[in-house]
Amino acid sequence: xxxGIAVSAGVCRGKVLVMHRARHFISQREIADQDVASEVKRFxxxxxxxRKQISEVQRKVIQxxxxxEGDIFDAHLLMLEDRVLVDEVMKLIREQKMNAEYAFHAVSxxxxxxxxxxxxxxxxxxxxxxxxxxxxxxxxxxxxxxxxDLRHITEPCILVGHxxxxxxxxxxxxxxxxxxxxxxxxxxxxxxILARSLDIPAVVGLQAISEELExxxxxxxxxxxxxxxxxxxxxxxxxxxxxxxxxxxxxEKLRExxxxxxVTLDGKVITLSANIEDQNDVExxxxxxxxxxxxxxxxxLFINRESLPTEEEQxxxxxxxxxxxxPHPVIIRTLDLGGDKFASHLxxxxxxxxxxxxxxxxxxxxxxxxxxxxxxxxxxxxVEGRVKMMxxxxxGLDELRQANALVEKCKAELRAEKIPFNEEMKIGAxxxxxxxxxxxxxxxxxxxxxxxxxxDLIQYTLAADRTNEKVSHLYEPTHPAIIRLIKTTVDxxxxxxxxxxxxxxIAGDPVLAPLLIGLGIDELSAAPPVVPEVKYIxxxxxxxxxxxxxxxxxxxxxxxxxxxxxxxxxxxxxxxxFEKA
Ligand code: PEP
Ligand code: MG
Numbered sequence: 266x267x268x269g270i271a272v273s274a275g276v277c278r279g280k281v282l283v284m285h286r287a288r289h290f291i292s293q294r295e296i297a298d299q300d301v302a303s304e305v306k307r308f309x310x311x312x313x314x315x316r317k318q319i320s321e322v323q324r325k326v327i328q329x330x331x332x333x334e335g336d337i338f339d340a341h342l343l344m345l346e347d348r349v350l351v352d353e354v355m356k357l358i359r360e361q362k363m364n365a366e367y368a369f370h371a372v373s374x375x376x377x378x379x380x381x382x383x384x385x386x387x388x389x390x391x392x393x394x395x396x397x398x399x400x401x402x403x404x405x406x407x408x409x410x411x412x413x414d415l416r417h418i419t420e421p422c423i424l425v426g427h428x429x430x431x432x433x434x435x436x437x438x439x440x441x442x443x444x445x446x447x448x449x450x451x452x453x454x455x456x457x458i459l460a461r462s463l464d465i466p467a468v469v470g471l472q473a474i475s476e477e478l479e480x481x482x483x484x485x486x487x488x489x490x491x492x493x494x495x496x497x498x499x500x501x502x503x504x505x506x507x508x509x510x511x512x513x514x515x516x517e518k519l520r521e522x523x524x525x526x527x528v529t530l531d532g533k534v535i536t537l538s539a540n541i542e543d544q545n546d547v548e549x550x551x552x553x554x555x556x557x558x559x560x561x562x563x564x565x566l567f568i569n570r571e572s573l574p575t576e577e578e579q580x581x582x583x584x585x586x587x588x589x590x591x592p593h594p595v596i597i598r599t600l601d602l603g604g605d606k607f608a609s610h611l612x613x614x615x616x617x618x619x620x621x622x623x624x625x626x627x628x629x630x631x632x633x634x635x636x637x638x639x640x641x642x643x644x645x646x647x648v649e650g651r652v653k654m655m656x657x658x659x660x661g662l663d664e665l666r667q668a669n670a671l672v673e674k675c676k677a678e679l680r681a682e683k684i685p686f687n688e689e690m691k692i693g694a695x696x697x698x699x700x701x702x703x704x705x706x707x708x709x710x711x712x713x714x715x716x717x718x719x720x721d722l723i724q725y726t727l728a729a730d731r732t733n734e735k736v737s738h739l740y741e742p743t744h745p746a747i748i749r750l751i752k753t754t755v756d757x758x759x760x761x762x763x764x765x766x767x768x769x770x771i772a773g774d775p776v777l778a779p780l781l782i783g784l785g786i787d788e789l790s791a792a793p794p795v796v797p798e799v800k801y802i803x804x805x806x807x808x809x810x811x812x813x814x815x816x817x818x819x820x821x822x823x824x825x826x827x828x829x830x831x832x833x834x835x836x837x838x839x840x841x842x843f844e845k846a
Pocket of ligand 1: 560562601697717718719720721722768769770
């Protein structure tokens with residue numbers, strides 16, 4: 266059995282097809298003076314040819330999978346345009362009289378080594394994009410016909426290779442490629458992202474599997490647990506067969522309730538919404554049976570680009586989302602830049618403690634012009650559907666009042682300009698700083714709802730950076746302090762006749778959702794793929810049992826005991842949710 270990283274869920278079994286690394290034999294040749302110009306030309310042509318091929322792959326991916334997946338190839342195209350890289354190669358050809366493939370290979374290997382050595386996982390993964398690109402350019406220079414042409418596969422198989430490039434992955438045919446396993450790779454690699462979009466089970470980071478397996482071996486690949494079992498016994502196959510049956514029957518049960526409400530066995534209705542990052546996620550909200558959007562993280566409109574989005578551009582996006590989801594509500598969160606989300610073009614100074622620094626509402630209040638364009642865009646979109654708005658990172662009343670005053674100013678401007686907006690648009694505050702939870706009673710008088718950002722609330726309450734794995738053992742959602750802060754917030758909301766929801770990751774965890782409901786939470790907002798499981802458990806829950814769990818949690822001093830009780834109730838209420846792995 267090989268153990269790696271599970272990056273795309275599902276189980277498959279079948280014959281293995283090993284893809285051997287395409288090898289380029291690159292020898293160094295000295296170019297004669299009179300041939301330098303034609304060598305440069307040959308290099309330029311190979312770049313142009315590669316650009317054409319990648320654009321073609323990108324076009325097909327956009328057509329078959331969507332714009333987001335297509336964007337993956339922007340990185341490849343950008344690398345091809347990299348002047349520094351291209352100039353370096355040109356210089357080697359012109360000045361050192363090196364042949365194009367040798368020069369290009371030398372420079373790109375240096376880039377790959379530099380990327381692979383970086384401390385940042387995302388950048389490290391870009392080394393594999395560069396690999397992909399280099400192989401293509403070399404194929405073109407050396408006129409290697411597709412080293413491994415996946416179009417020739419005519420029988421179902423499990424692909425095994427050292428690495429699978431994003432451009433190859435994007436073209437996999439699900440009919441023949443049951444799953445794939447690679448020696449290297451990680452969760453955030455583009456190959457992994459594409460495998461999930463294609464819904465092909467995949468395990469990466471299996472170290473030397475491509476050297477140890479041979480074409481024709483029989484294997485079982487488990488994309489839930491990250492394992493590959495070679496020559497599985499009948500007993501193993503039987504066990505996996507049972508697992509797949511349970512998973513299929515659970516999927517069927519989850520599909521059946523897509524259009525059903527999230528209501529407990531004894532009639533308590535919970536609003537179950539979804540979290541989105543951009544307009545392309547709308548389809549997933551609807552197909553997973555969420556009732557609108559409880560958190561639209563607008564900062565993704567601001568990052569990965571050269572300049573700020575204009576009011577008009579933002580308006581179009583918010584309007585599109587609101588109209589597509591009407592009559593369901595869409596809660597647009599105002600810009601939450603900072604912490605671990607930065608817009609490179611704003612060039613903000615590096616801070617010692619970015620999560621405690623100039624982020625979210627603090628940043629927006631200090632940049633009224635930037636904030637104004639977002640507030641106006643949201644207000645304008647409010648006539649197109651049930652748009653609501655909330656502020657992130659409210660720490661005290663002053664910030665809330667200042668933000669509300671700016672909204673009033675924008676409303677007055679729009680009235681004067683005779684631009685329509687919904688005068689009654691509901692505004693809420695995120696409760697994600699302990700101070701806000703403790704003064705929820707005061708804040709509740711100035712807003713129409715609360716949405717608890719548990720991801721931040723946990724990190725600030727327990728002083729455990731949410732991105733630092735060294736303190737992840739302290740990051741405990743069932744810490745009694747968190748439970749009490751949630752309870753304080755919900756009680757304050759209800760005393761003032763407003764509702765309170767949770768939009769952090771705990772809202773999407775079927776083990777923790779019952780506890781939140783028991784604490785009186787009215788709305789849960791989670792990533793679209795986990796919405797069906799949360800709905801499933803809600804529909805199998807008795808409110809009095811959830812309340813008893815909350816009562817226990819409020820009186821306990823042990824995070825692990827509280828968590829164990831949550832597990833107990835979740836497993837007793839919906840056993841089939843927990844049988845798949
Ligand atoms: C949160 O903090 O729980 C939250 C939902 O916001 P984000 O994860 O975007 O900080
Ligand atoms: Mg937050």
